[in-house]
Amino acid sequence: xxxxxxxxxxxxxxxxxxxxxxxxxxxxxxxxxxxxxxxxxxxxxxxxxxxxxxxxxxxxxxxxxxxxxxxxxxxxxxxxxxxxxxxxxxxxxxxxxxxxxxxxxxxxxxxxxxxxxxxxxxxxxxxxxxxxxxxxxxxxxxxxxxxxxxxxxxxxxxxxxxxxxxxxxxxxxxxxxxxxxxxxxxxxxxxxxxxxxxxxxxxxxxxxxxxxxxxxxxx
Amino acid sequence: xxxxxxxxxxxxxxxxxxxxxxxxxxxxxxxxxxxxxxxxxxxxxxxxxxxxxxxxxxxxxxxxxxxxxxxxxxxxxxxxxxxxxxxxxxxxxxxxxxxxxxxxxxxxxxxxxxxxxxxxxxxxxxxxxxxxxxxxxxxxxxxxxxxxxxxxxxxxxxxxxxxxxxxxxxxxxxxxxxxxxxxxxxxxxxxxxxxxxxxxxxxxxxxxxxxxxxxxxxxxxxxxxxxxxxxxxxxxxxxxxxxxxxxx
Numbered sequence: 001x002x003x004x005x006x007x008x009x010x011x012x013x014x015x016x017x018x019x020x021x022x023x024x025x026x027x028x029x030x031x032x033x034x035x036x037x038x039x040x041x042x043x044x045x046x047x048x049x050x051x052x053x054x055x056x057x058x059x060x061x062x063x064x065x066x067x068x069x070x071x072x073x074x075x076x077x078x079x080x081x082x083x084x085x086x087x088x089x090x091x092x093x094x095x096x097x098x099x100x101x102x103x104x105x106x107x108x109x110x111x112x113x114x115x116x117x118x119x120x121x122x123x124x125x126x127x128x129x130x131x132x133x134x135x136x137x138x139x140x141x142x143x144x145x146x147x148x149x150x151x152x153x154x155x156x157x158x159x160x161x162x163x164x165x166x167x168x169x170x171x172x173x174x175x176x177x178x179x180x181x182x183x184x185x186x187x188x189x190x191x192x193x194x195x196x197x198x199x200x201x202x203x204x205x206x207x208x209x210x211x212x213x214x215x216x217x218x219x
Numbered sequence: 220x221x222x223x224x225x226x227x228x229x230x231x232x233x234x235x236x237x238x239x240x241x242x243x244x245x246x247x248x249x250x251x252x253x254x255x256x257x258x259x260x261x262x263x264x265x266x267x268x269x270x271x272x273x274x275x276x277x278x279x280x281x282x283x284x285x286x287x288x289x290x291x292x293x294x295x296x297x298x299x300x301x302x303x304x305x306x307x308x309x310x311x312x313x314x315x316x317x318x319x320x321x322x323x324x325x326x327x328x329x330x331x332x333x334x335x336x337x338x339x340x341x342x343x344x345x346x347x348x349x350x351x352x353x354x355x356x357x358x359x360x361x362x363x364x365x366x367x368x369x370x371x372x373x374x375x376x377x378x379x380x381x382x383x384x385x386x387x388x389x390x391x392x393x394x395x396x397x398x399x400x401x402x403x404x405x406x407x408x409x410x411x412x413x414x415x416x417x418x419x420x421x422x423x424x425x426x427x428x429x430x431x432x433x434x435x436x437x438x439x440x441x442x443x444x445x446x447x448x449x450x451x452x453x454x455x456x457x458x459x460x461x462x463x464x465x466x467x
Binding site for chain 2 (some may be wrong): 002006007008009010011012077079083084085086087088089090091092093094096097098099102103105111143174177180181182183184185187
C-alpha cells in the first residue's frame with residue numbers, strides 16, 4: 001500500500017501499465033498487418049482472437065483494466081501535479097529545456113482516449129453485440145469485410161491517421177521514459193532508446209499505412 | 220545597457236503579489252545579474268520605493284541561495300550557472316526581462332523574490348545523513364577502498380547545492396532530482412549502504428508530504444540544474460525505493 005501511495009510507486013505503475021499496453025499494441029499491429037498480405041490469414045487470426053475463451057474472458061478483461069488504469073492514473077497524476085504550483089509563472093519557457101512530447105502527455109493521451117471511444121464504437125461494441133447480445137452464428141469470413149467497410153469513409157480514415165500521429169508523440173516520450181521510471185538508466189537502456197524511438201514512429205505510422213492501404217485499394 | 224525589468228513584488232506571504240515594471244539604464248554587460256539587482260535597489264531607494272527582496276549569499280555559485288526565475292527559466296537563460304554567475308551580456312540592450320520567484324506550493328513566497336525552501340531541509344533531515352559516532356574513534360574514510368566509478372558518481376551527486384531550480388523549472392514542481400542526488404551521494408558509498416533502505420523510504424515519504432509534484436521524466440530539471448545533476452540519480456532512487464519496498 002505504501003508503494004502505490006507514493007509518488008515513485010504511482011510513476012512505476014504508470015510505466016508498467018504503459019509497457020503492458022505497448023505489448024498489446026505490438027500484437028494488434030502484427031494482426032492488422034496481415035490484412036495487407038492475406039485476407040484469409042487476417043480472418044483466421046481475428047476469428048481465433050474473437051472466439052478463444054482465454055483471449056475473450058481472461059486477456060480481454062486484463063487489457064480493459066490496463067487501459068482504464070493507465071488513463072485514470074494519468075488524469076489523477078495530472079490533477080495532483082497541477083496542485084503542486086498554485087500560482088503559475090507569468091513567463092515560462094518550457095520548450096527551452098524539455099521536448100513538446102514530454103510536456104504534453106496528457107494532451108496526446110486525451111486524443112488517444114477519444115480515438116479509443118471511436119474504435120470501440122466501430123469495432124468492439126458491434127463485436128460484443130454480434131457475439132453476446134444477438135448471438136449470431138459464427139462466421140470466420142466476416143472480419144476482413146467489416147474492417148474494409150470501416151475504412152471506406154475518408155473522414156474516419158483521417159481521424160484514424162491523426163489519432164495515430166498523437167499515439168506516436170505519446171510513445172516517443174512514454175516508451176523510453178518508462179525504463180527511467182522503473183529505475184533502468186544505464187548503458188543498456190541508453191542503447192535501447194533508439195529502438196524505443198523507432199518503435200514509436202514505425203508502429204503508429206504502420207497503423208496509418210494499413211488504413212490508407214485499404215482505403216486506396218478499395219478506392 | 221538599458222533594460223525594462225518586470226519584477227514580482229509581494230510584501231509578504233499573506234498578501235497577493237503582482238508584477239511591477241522598472242526601467243533601468245547604464246548597466247554594464249560585465250555585471251552579474253545580482254549586481255544589476257543591487258543597482259536597481261539603489262535606484263528604488265533613492266525613489267523612496269521599498270527595495271526588492273532577493274536571496275543571495277556567496278555570489279560564487281556554491282551556496283545555492285540565489286533563486287530567481289528569469290525570462291521563463293530558473294537562473295536565467297545560461298546553462299550550468301546560478302543567478303549570481305549569470306552575466307548581463309546574456310541579454311540584449313533594450314530587452315524586457317521578467318523576474319519571478321521560484322514557484323511551487325512547497326516553496327511559499329516570503330517576500331518579493333525570496334521563497335521558503337525549508338522543505339528541502341526537512342527532506343534532508345528525514346534521512347540525508349549517515350549515523351557515525353564522531354567521538355574521536357571514527358575510522359579514516361580514506362582507509363575504505365571505494366570503486367573509482369562509484370566515488371566519482373557519489374561526488375557528482377554531492378555537488379547538488381539544493382538551490383531548488385529543479386523544482387522551479389519542472390512543470391509539475393517535482394523535487395525528484397534534488398532528493399535523488401541526496402539519496403545517491405550516500406547510496407553509492409559503503410558508509411551509506413547500511414542505512415540505504417531507511418534513507419530512501421524516509422526521504423521520499425517526506426518529499427511527498429511537502430507537496431512536491433510527481434516526476435514525469437521531462438528532463439527539464441537536468442537541463443536547468445546549475446550543477447548538472449544527472450537524471451541517472453532519479454533512476455537510482457527509483458531502484459533503491461522499489462527494492463526497499465520489496466524487502467519490506
